[in-house]
Amino acid sequence: MTPQVSALPSAAVPPGTAERLARTARGLARAGATPASAASRAGAPEALRGELRTALALPDRRRGFRVVTGLLAGFADPGPTPPHWRGPQSAEADAIDLALALATSALGRLYGWAHQQDGRLVHNILPIPGHEDEQVGASSATLLTRHTEDAFHPLRPHLLVLAVMRNPEGVGSSVSSVRRAALSAEDRARLSRPLVTITPDDSYAPPEGAASWREVEGPRTPVLWAADDGLCLRYDPAYSVLPDDPGFLGSYDALEKALQDCEEEVPLGPGDVILIDNDVAAHGRRPFRARYDGTDRWLKRAIIGLDRPRPAAEAAEPGYGQRTVEPEAAR
Numbered sequence: 001m002t003p004q005v006s007a008l009p010s011a012a013v014p015p016g017t018a019e020r021l022a023r024t025a026r027g028l029a030r031a032g033a034t035p036a037s038a039a040s041r042a043g044a045p046e047a048l049r050g051e052l053r054t055a056l057a058l059p060d061r062r063r064g065f066r067v068v069t070g071l072l073a074g075f076a077d078p079g080p081t082p083p084h085w086r087g088p089q090s091a092e093a094d095a096i097d098l099a100l101a102l103a104t105s106a107l108g109r110l111y112g113w114a115h116q117q118d119g120r121l122v123h124n125i126l127p128i129p130g131h132e133d134e135q136v137g138a139s140s141a142t143l144l145t146r147h148t149e150d151a152f153h154p155l156r157p158h159l160l161v162l163a164v165m166r167n168p169e170g171v172g173s174s175v176s177s178v179r180r181a182a183l184s185a186e187d188r189a190r191l192s193r194p195l196v197t198i199t200p201d202d203s204y205a206p207p208e209g210a211a212s213w214r215e216v217e218g219p220r221t222p223v224l225w226a227a228d229d230g231l232c233l234r235y236d237p238a239y240s241v242l243p244d245d246p247g248f249l250g251s252y253d254a255l256e257k258a259l260q261d262c263e264e265e266v267p268l269g270p271g272d273v274i275l276i277d278n279d280v281a282a283h284g285r286r287p288f289r290a291r292y293d294g295t296d297r298w299l300k301r302a303i304i305g306l307d308r309p310r311p312a313a314e315a316a317e318p319g320y321g322q323r324t325v326e327p328e329a330a331r
């Protein structure tokens with residue numbers, strides 16, 4: 001596997017904007033704000049929201065991601081990597097959470113999930129003992145297979161935002177855009193049929209009375225679908241039940257290979273923010289060794305809804321009973 005080497009789509013936040021963001025976030029922190037209140041209309045002056053919207057331009061729809069540098073330049077080191085997503089974390093990290101809530105809510109609808117990380121709006125992605133080999137963000141020793149974020153749900157995010165607190169081993173994100181994947185017309189047609197069941201991942205509390213989400217019957221959905229401006233993807237092989245159809249399975253394998261061939265390794269340095277278009281790009285991560293001593297890889301994650309339509313058939317999906325949490329109801 002040779003990751004492609006080409007210029008990264010990136011943008012730098014003007015120092016003045018980063019400074020105003022840090023000052024505003026610290027002021028909110030002193031006043032006892034939460035990410036939810038920061039994300040509300042009253043959280044930030046409209047002028048700052050406008051600056052942030054400009055600085056955090058959405059990724060283009062072919063490449064599927066953008067790296068933004070300098071957004072958090074007004075902050076000091078966030079302190080040790082917490083032992084768990086619940087924390088504890090430093091006051092500086094609390095202020096960074098507020099800054100990310102301000103910045104991401106300028107782009108679209110910031111939300112969370114009731115049964116993921118206690119309904120928080122800004123998640124901690126860090127290795128947690130006992131989860132090393134699972135297909136979740138808290139893993140480390142295993143390859144995190146490329147996937148669409150929250151692929152099981154019709155309200156999955158349009159945009160995934162990852163902000164790097166620290167990344168001592170330089171473990172980047174691997175990103176593959178379906179719009180750069182070489183697929184035959186036949187493969188596209190097969191993968192556009194609603195034949196795959198995608199269950200929630202193990203970061204969601206399992207259903208009551210069942211050991212696994214696989215015991216719950218879910219809808220069958222297509223892997224590929226067409227937006228007005230091109231091909232889109234809904235893909236999570238680690239949590240998918242595939243049909244017993246050799247033709248389909250051959251096309252699914254062809255997609256896996258095509259995504260592998262166009263995969264880009266996006267380097268993630270401290271303070272970098274990566275925006276991933278969750279409808280065109282799948283993402284993953286290579287294995288790394290966790291030390292659990294406060295120096296481990298630590299990302300912040302936020303998910304954003306945009307005003308972009310999805311296939312009409314998705315509207316009837318129950319989403320395995322998983323509810324979103326909007327800022328008004330979040331903590």
Ligand SMILES: [Fe+2]
Pocket residue numbers: 147148149283
């Ligand atoms: Fe993910």
